[in-house]
Amino acid sequence: MLALAIAAPARADRGTDDLAAYARARAADGDGKVIQAAAAYAAALSGAPDNVGIARRAYREALEAGDDALVDRAIATMERTGEAPPDAALLRYxxxxxxxxxxxxxxxxxRIGAGPFDFIASLLRTWQAYDAGGDPFAQLDDAKGNPVARRYIAENRALLQIATGKAGEGVIDLEAMLGSDQASLDLRINAAQLLIARGKADFARSLLVGDDPAIAALRRSPGGMSVPTGAFGASRLLTRLASDLAEGDPTPLTLSLSRAALRLDPGNDRARMLLALALARGGAQERALATLDEIGEASPYRESALQLRVAVLNAAGDAQAALAAASQLATRKDATSADAARFADLLVASGRFxxxxxxxxxxxxRAGDGAPWTLYLQLGGALDQAGRWPEARAALEKAVELGPDAAVALNYLGYARLEHGEDVAASVAMLERANALQPDQASITDSLAWAYFKRGDAAKALPLLERAAQGEPGNATINEHLGDTLWSLGRRYEARYAWQAAAIVAKAEDGARLAGKxxxxxxxxP
Incomplete structure (x- = not known):
């Protein structure tokens, strides 16, 4: 009786502690404090090691925090009840x-072969067979039956050919499937690293083409690589799948696949980039930035990491930090034209025209004679918004000169000239050409219609504006123009309806004008 009396309060205290830990975890989770949330979930799971609900939350939080020990503890709890998610097997593997x-x-x-990642299992076995000195290509043949796996099989066959000393065959197979998409960029780099490891630098250089920062960095400094292992191939395989998933809406699978890829090969900085992107999209900006900081100076992904850092800061709403980071990139010794343009884009977004x-x-x-028309268009837009129209007009005219078939440049110059009261006839002709080039672009259709309206031909403007409003019903400018045109044609009830539609989405500074109308x-x- 005495023992029970003593033990009861201890159990109550422990239960209270566990509940408090869980409450702290949920609160930290809600505030985006990933490290604190993971620590609190770890404490809660220690007090309730068989609680699957806590384990599930701990698992996802541990993936964000990079707490491998907690990941494994949470998986163990979920496995005991048969409730581990399919991606847990990839991490365990x-x-x-x-x-x-x-x-x-x-x-x-x-387990992987019995779940939704079934085609991955056969490909992972190929890299195991490679490590063991066996025939990896036999495992590839086993995976042919899955149509989802065909592209993955082709890519891994080519990489395995390189890894097994058949560099020429591998490169030929690669060239048949390479394009300009992200998967092709990643494949170029993976193959080049294998070729460098095999002493085939010439073959590697033939693959390292284009302006992608990682490819350019590897081309400049290929460095040395140790003989590749099966872990290298398996890590790139999971990274490839994570990259495909990252192109859609944010998903926890990108996190788990990236973490699994890094477990296999801690030097896989492409997986680290994907991990940082997934963390940022999930609201864990601090962890995303910390992950990017792990990508060292010698990595071919260092430049990409610096650029992504700017984007993460900006997306997090820290405009000043983003500007500071972009400014640092734009003013460094070896800064490029793209660095300066990225900084300029952020300055525009901050209203510093x-x-x-x-x-x-x-x-x-920095671009010299190769400067594209788009840079002159952006320069003209910034100067126009800064109130320096003569300079803006010169830049916009240069954009049209370099891109005579660029509808967006023709549209901007034609519309801006109208707004500044310059040469209506020539501006209308310019806008008509822009509209002919892109007849389905609502903003260009609106510009042409507004030119007709300014010229006094509201009847000709109206059908164009109605079409533009159908294409972009949430565009305040188009709806206001439609209202103005309807009013001038005596259709006043409809005009007010259009203005009201404009007012719903208009900027605050335009509200008073629309309210007056x-x-x-x-x-x-007008």
Whole structure:
């Protein structure tokens, strides 16, 4: 009786502690404090090691935090009740490969093969066979039956040919499937690294073409690589799948696949980039930035990581930090035209149009004679918004000169000239050409219609504006123009309806003008 009396409060205290830990975890999770949430979930799971609900939350939080020990504890709890998610087997497999635990590897491959990642299992076995000195291509043949796997099989066959000393055959097979998409960029780099490891630098250089920062960096400094292992191939395989998934809506699978890829090969910085992107999309910006900081100076992905850092800061709403990071990139010794343009884009978004114009000029100067028309268009837009129209007009005219069939450049120059009261006839002709080039672009259709309206031909403008409004019903400018045109044609009820539609989505500074039109109509001509 005495023992029970003493023990009861202890159990109550422990239960209270577990509940408090879980509450702290949920609160930290909600606030985006990933490290604190993971620590609190770990404490809660220690107090309730068989609670699948806690384990499930701990698992996902541990993936964000990079807490491998908690990931494995949570998986163990979920496995005991048969409720582990399919991606958990990939993480267990990756850990077993790193630890050299063959029985666990086989068990996890069987589990992977019975789930939604079934085609991955056969491809993972090919890299195991390669490590063991066996015939990896026999395993590839086993995977042919899955149509989803065909592209993956072709890619891994080519990489395995290179890894097994058949560099020429591998490169020929690669060239048949390479394009300009992200998967092709990744494949170029993976193959080049294998070729470099095999002493085939000439073959590697033939693949390292294009302006992608990682490819350019590897081309400049290929470095040395140790003989590749099966873990290299398996890590790139999981990274490939993570990359495909990252192109859609954010998904926890990108996190788990990237983490599994890094377990297999901690030097896989492409997986680290994908991990950072997934963390940022999930609201864990601090962890995303910390992950990017792990990509060292010698990595071919270092430049890409610096660029992504700017994007993460900007997406997180920290405009000043993003500007500071972009400025640092734009003003460094070996800064490029793209660095300056990226900085200029952020300055425009911050309303610093004069400073943006300076940065765009810097971008143009660095590009030299190869400066594209788009940079002159951006320069003209910044100067126009800075109130420096004569300079803006010159830049926009240069954009049209370099891109005579660029509808967006023709549209901007034609519309801006109208707004500044310059040469209506020539501006209309320019907008008509832009509309002919892109007849389905609502903003260009609106510009042409507004030109007709300014010229006094509201009847000709109306059908164009109605079409533009159907194409972009949430565009405030188009709806206001439609309202103005309807009013001038005597259709006043419809005009107010259009203005009201514009007011719903208009910027705050345009609200008073629209409210005046809705109340009193158009007192004067626009």
């Amino acid at each position: 990756a850990g077993a490969v790193r630890a050299g635990n063959v029985p666990v590897q086989k068990a996890m491959l069987a 004069a400073d943006a114009a300076k940065a765009y000029r810097m971008a143009i100067a 809705i109340a009193d109509g158009m007192r004067t001509a």
